[in-house]
Amino acid sequence: MSAQAPILAADKLAVRYGSFLALSDVTLAIKPNTIHSVIGPNGAGKTTLFHALTGRVQASSGRITLNGRDITHLSDDKRVPLGIARSFQVTSLFQNLTVRENLRLAAQGRTPLQALAPWRGVEPDGEATVIADQVMSRLGITAVADRVAGELSHGQQRRLEVGMAVAAKPRLILLDEPTSGMGIDDIEAMKALIRDLGRDHTVLFIEHNMGIVMNISDTVTVMRAGRVLVEGSPMVVRDDPEVRRAYLGNMMTGDIA
Numbered sequence: 001m002s003a004q005a006p007i008l009a010a011d012k013l014a015v016r017y018g019s020f021l022a023l024s025d026v027t028l029a030i031k032p033n034t035i036h037s038v039i040g041p042n043g044a045g046k047t048t049l050f051h052a053l054t055g056r057v058q059a060s061s062g063r064i065t066l067n068g069r070d071i072t073h074l075s076d077d078k079r080v081p082l083g084i085a086r087s088f089q090v091t092s093l094f095q096n097l098t099v100r101e102n103l104r105l106a107a108q109g110r111t112p113l114q115a116l117a118p119w120r121g122v123e124p125d126g127e128a129t130v131i132a133d134q135v136m137s138r139l140g141i142t143a144v145a146d147r148v149a150g151e152l153s154h155g156q157q158r159r160l161e162v163g164m165a166v167a168a169k170p171r172l173i174l175l176d177e178p179t180s181g182m183g184i185d186d187i188e189a190m191k192a193l194i195r196d197l198g199r200d201h202t203v204l205f206i207e208h209n210m211g212i213v214m215n216i217s218d219t220v221t222v223m224r225a226g227r228v229l230v231e232g233s234p235m236v237v238r239d240d241p242e243v244r245r246a247y248l249g250n251m252m253t254g255d256i257a
């Protein structure tokens with residue numbers, strides 16, 4: 001296999017919350033056009049890693065590169081135009097706007113908060129509408145295009161949340177626990193969606209459901225106590241005794257076999 005340059009890389013990354021070292025010495029390389037999952041027990045530092053990669057928290061030390069460009073000190077809004085998007089949390093969907101309107105805003109590169117500015121509304125036509133319709137079709141939510149987000153089922157809201165990231169047309173999509181709180185049918189649909197997104201995006205996702213992780217990931221990074229414990233293919237990770245030990249008594253759902 002040729003050594004492909006990573007789309008996103010972290011080198012000896014550390015993040016402090018006050019005196020607490022939440023992330024230390026994290027070195028990671030996400031290969032383009034792969035599905036890469038991050039797993040680990042509660043409190044392992046997975047979300048903190050996402051915060052650092054997307055610019056929501058600043059690295060205390062270390063370096064982050066996107067397509068070889070140093071983005072360590074760029075703010076989160078400056079990283080989005082470079083092709084990195086993160087799923088919005090359900091709570092930041094515009095609950096009173098329709099599915100189509102939410103997606104238009106995301107396609108216009110606006111967060112709901114920015115859109116609240118009275119001089120900036122949802123533009124009725126144009127490229128954003130086309131993108132919104134494409135995303136709805138890809139996500140299988142066209143039937144609820146004109147429903148307000150707040151009326152959707154939990155599973156549909158989670159899909160819309162992924163759609164908000166997709167609408168920004170990123171090369172790299174980060175998803176933070178996309179199946180959390182879902183029932184079995186919605187989980188299967190989300191699994192199929194992530195696999196589908198992997199055809200033309202690089203996907204990095206945090207997930208507690210081992211069935212999904214082992215089934216669709218090309219590479220799995222296992223974290224524990226703010227560090228990378230193991231990284232490798234699902235098979236390598238599944239059989240690693242350290243990984244099984246790290247999870248003892250901790251949250252793990254889905255079938256690991």
Ligand SMILES: Nc1ncnc2c1ncn2[C@@H]1O[C@H](COP(=O)(O)OP(=O)(O)OP(=O)(O)O)[C@@H](O)[C@H]1O
Pocket residue numbers: 017020022040041042043044045046047048049
């Ligand atoms: N803003 C913060 N201030 C102080 N400590 C924090 C902050 N955010 C997270 N932590 C701590 O940092 C550690 C890593 O938290 P993080 O949320 O990154 O873990 P996680 O692996 O995503 O956990 P989970 O699976 O429960 O979501 C935990 O000990 C957590 O309590």
